[in-house]
Amino acid sequence: MPLRLGDIAPDFTAESTAGKIEFHAYLGDSWGVLFSHPKDFTPVCTTELGAAAALKEAFDARDVKVLGLSVDSLDDHLAWSGDIGEVTGHPLNFPLIADPDRTVATAYDMIHPNADNTLTVRSVFVIAPDKKVKLTLTYPASTGRNFDEVLRVIDSLQRTSAHKVATPANWRPGQDVIIVPSMSDEEAGEHFESFKRVKPYLRTTKDPS
Numbered sequence: 523m524p525l526r527l528g529d530i531a532p533d534f535t536a537e538s539t540a541g542k543i544e545f546h547a548y549l550g551d552s553w554g555v556l557f558s559h560p561k562d563f564t565p566v567c568t569t570e571l572g573a574a575a576a577l578k579e580a581f582d583a584r585d586v587k588v589l590g591l592s593v594d595s596l597d598d599h600l601a602w603s604g605d606i607g608e609v610t611g612h613p614l615n616f617p618l619i620a621d622p623d624r625t626v627a628t629a630y631d632m633i634h635p636n637a638d639n640t641l642t643v644r645s646v647f648v649i650a651p652d653k654k655v656k657l658t659l660t661y662p663a664s665t666g667r668n669f670d671e672v673l674r675v676i677d678s679l680q681r682t683s684a685h686k687v688a689t690p691a692n693w694r695p696g697q698d699v700i701i702v703p704s705m706s707d708e709e710a711g712e713h714f715e716s717f718k719r720v721k722p723y724l725r726t727t728k729d730p731s
């Protein structure tokens with residue numbers, strides 16, 4: 523059964539490059555990004571882990587803890603991790619979970635047998651402080667992910683969890699947001715300093731953050 527938005531992210535205990543991780547306890551009250559890559563010592567994965575490491579300050583600023591995972595062994599993770607800094611200029615700065623018995627990969631449905639029978643696909647799960655899954659992404663082994671997009675979605679999720687707003691297509695922080703349709707014009711007038719009524723169902727207001 524695949525994980526769906528709103529489901530509780532399965533808890534687990536696993537070895538990682540940063541020691542033993544008890545997932546829920548490790549996340550605490552922070553947001554989480556758990557992402558799988560297919561295999562250590564492979565080119566696209568090396569670039570991806572460096573790209574995620576490069577965004578550490580941005581993730582920290584949003585109180586997000588990042589964790590990577592593959593079905594490789596801890597020894598392989600430790601041996602490969604030096605290459606990430608060497609190749610990309612951004613040393614690994616988040617835990618890489620070793621899942622050789624596929625416990626976590628199975629719980630998160632990260633192995634898609636019709637794509638590859640043994641390796642994890644490029645899954646991303648964004649998890650809110652209440653441990654609910656807020657975003658799932660699945661990319662094929664051949665396509666490296668855009669971690670700026672992961673950050674952009676987190677910016678949207680953090681706005682929408684704090685305010686009664688949604689964000690439009692291609693939204694970036696600082697741009698106007700959309701007032702949720704369930705809020706009446708009267709409530710919107712009380713809640714927001716001002717808003718624009720483009721259509722009765724499309725009302726925009728300034729980015730509240």
Ligand code: BEZ
Nearest residue numbers: 560561564565566567663
């Ligand atoms: C890669 O990271 O380059 C890769 C890994 C597994 C399959 C294909 C590509």
